[in-house]
Amino acid sequence: MMEKQKMHGLVGDVWPNLQMMKYSGHWILEYDQGNRPLRLAYCWITSLLMVVQVVFLFCFLLLETYDADQMAAATITLLFFLHGITKFVYFAARNRYFYRTIGAWNQVNSHPLFAESNARHRATALKRIRRLLTLIGVITVFSVVSWVTVTFLDEPMRTIRDPENVTSFLQVEVPQLMIDSWYPWDARTGFAYISTFIYQLYWLIMTLSQANLLDVLFCSFVIFACEQLKHLKEILQPLMELSATLDSVVPNSGELFRSPTTAPSIPFVTQDDFDIRGIYSEERHYSGFRRHPVSMVGNGGVGPNGLSKKQELLVRSAIKYWVERHKHVVKFVSSIGEAYGVALLLHMLTSTVTLTLLAYQATKIEGVDVYGASVIGYLLYTLGQVFVFCIHGNELIEESSSVMEAAYSCHWYDGSEEAKTFVQIVCQQCQKSLSISGAKFFTVSLDLFASVSLQSQTNFSLIVCPFSSAYLKR
Template sequence: MQKVKMNGLIGDLWPHIRLMQLTGHWLLEYHENNESIMRLFRKIYCTLTTILVLVQFIFIFIFLVFYTYDSDQMAAGTITVLFFLHSITKYLYFAFRSKYFYRTFSAWNQMNSHPLFAESNARYRAIALTRMRKLLLIIGIGTIFSVFAWTGIIFLDGTTRDIPDPENANLTIVEEMPRLMMYSWYPWDAKTGMWHTISFGYQFYWLFIALSHANLLDVTFCCFVIFSCEQLKHIKEILKPLMELSAALDTAVPNSGDLFRASSTQSNRPLLNNNPAENGGDFDIRGIYSNQNDYSDFQSTARVTSISGGVGPNGLSKKQELLVRSAIKYWVERHKHVVKYVSSINDAYGAALLIHMLITTVTLTLLAYQATKIGNVDVYAATVIGYLLYTLAQVFVYCIHGNELIEESSSVMEAAYSCHWYDGSEEAKTFVQIVCQQCQKSLTISGAKFFTVSLDLFASVLGAVVTYFMVLVQLK
């Protein structure tokens, strides 16, 4: 088995990917040790995690179906089942469609730089990485807080039961009965004794793993979108200096087709060679997108290339012209790559987003109905509000990042119009027009093409919840 290296942007996401692997996600690639025995151990661990997660969810569902006798208890059980259905569906969805996520990771790692814009690319990559880690930290802290809050709240609302008085058989005494985090059926007596302790530990583990599965997959989505947005910002920033450089070019475009094909290949060879005897006086562009080429600016590159190229009527050497033209094509190809990258995100998350929004709408409706029964500031009120805020946050984190992608992709056309494109070369003008045509339709993330993930979707979900809530109130 070929060893998968944690390099490039995948290496930057090392903490996130490791957390997904540690919590039992079927993310079997991107390990430093890919020997057969280690892959077997990882598969066994993921299998055990899958069994434990599914069994506990089935126990909760059995309790809802067979052991709820009044409407309030049934509503509470339904909310719990729907709430954790997010985690189950996302976990299984990732397991069965992991190849689409690998494809997205692969597209992520293929975004290389150009020597003229290496500094800008590195800066926006660092910004994206900082945002991703902050988001992972915030959601990670929120997950841990939710688990301990969920666990601690059961000690604030102890359940009591009447038992016979050992001193007087005709009397009863009230005894505190230990509770679990969730109402669940078990094939053993989980109310007292050792089996209660085992059930408590099982539910604590399940609660942490289930919330982690859903939240880590949400963070993955946000990381994908954040990277796309920062790449669009990089594209907008380099457009103006690119037009200024292209203004010095002749109107003729020698060998542009060959250059476009050559620019898509990658090599570790340097872009420019200081030894003309080694490259025979020819210009090697096969490494033009390699991040190893760290040239500070166009002038320093010109000093290196001047040893083998004559100065043309535009004041640039042949190597400088080729470098500028390759930069123009780099700009077009980078935007094209971002478009394909967003398409791969849609392939990976489309159906999961649809399921997520449908379940969330029903859950929020039931929570809104339960909120009408809040009479005092007590454990019940804290539980309902906690459910409500957590569920809203799950929707909002998708919508706010989806809306950012729409805004950033739309602003590319505005940046193109304001970059003095009319002063650029004919070649640059042509490519700007091509990108503007692509930008007429904003880049979006959709839920299986049924809706677009944006703040408008968040408002629509809230509107639907209000509508369904009014129907429930009228039906009582």
């Protein structure tokens, strides 16, 4: 029961978007402390409504598109919402991987020397997560409002090609709905139109919210990992300063870097035992905590380096803390990739095809009208969804790459033999940058954003050039 309450506190404090994911119908039953059968029914009803509308969109593509332009527009709409539904189903099927990733940082343990730095970077991560959640929420609301507004600016009568005579056109009346879709009922007038409009509005809000909230959760994971890397970089220099006091005592490195399950427990001291800042020799500011000259009076006798046995253990435990925390970050990033890998692959494939078709639709824009606004809106939204992944993935690569540089530039040569061994381990661990992969097919970075854009242009050229060549020959 205590563990469940602890996890529930994590939902509201560290991952604020998880509460909104629950309200949008995502299958997050593990953190629900309310009526579980009611939540289960809500998730099933939401899933049914989401999938049924996608089926109607697919039926519209098959039954009510008669030329290339209509088919391209219907395909764009289907793909645009399909990847959102795919993420929704993917999360429901693999939520245990997400639970494991969320729970990876469900702890507040830190080293007493660096507790302030750790808490500050955790607070910074939470601030960035909330800011991103607010930004994405505003964009989602703006998109829904724009969709509804554009719907009523469009003409209710449209010109389509006669399926029986391709050289003639017909004027047909279409219902003023947000999304062109097939329905087994007449949705043009009366109560059927009102019901269909409400259903589409609900479906539009829920689909965009579900996809965007899951994207924000990915970015939240990456932001958290980046802030932890910044925390580790920040404490490197103080760690070297601390280890310099151990020059006369060279410990067994094998004992120091053993796993937490086999290493002997280190008795962390409290202020009642001695002032942990007393191991500093002069008053200076460094990495968010102060140094004060305090007499080196310890427990258990004073060693040849002027430190008590307990103080020596504290300094060595600080180095062990750094190594273990970095291993924890590596494991955390790996769990992000396991949770999102296939979903990222499907997202990028879908976005590439969508951008290709949007490039084709953009060639049909003849002025500032509803059609042009719709194409540009689809284009910006699709690019934005890809970019938000790539910019945070690129930040993770840069932050992890800079850890080795920070280790090398932290005056390790003035430290003890233990410090030199520690720096070697850090450089070995950080030779390969941390990154998120899409099912091992690509790495999420700004290079991926450029690749998706270029691939879309290439596909567009392959589609358009044969038609252009045939036209020129005629």
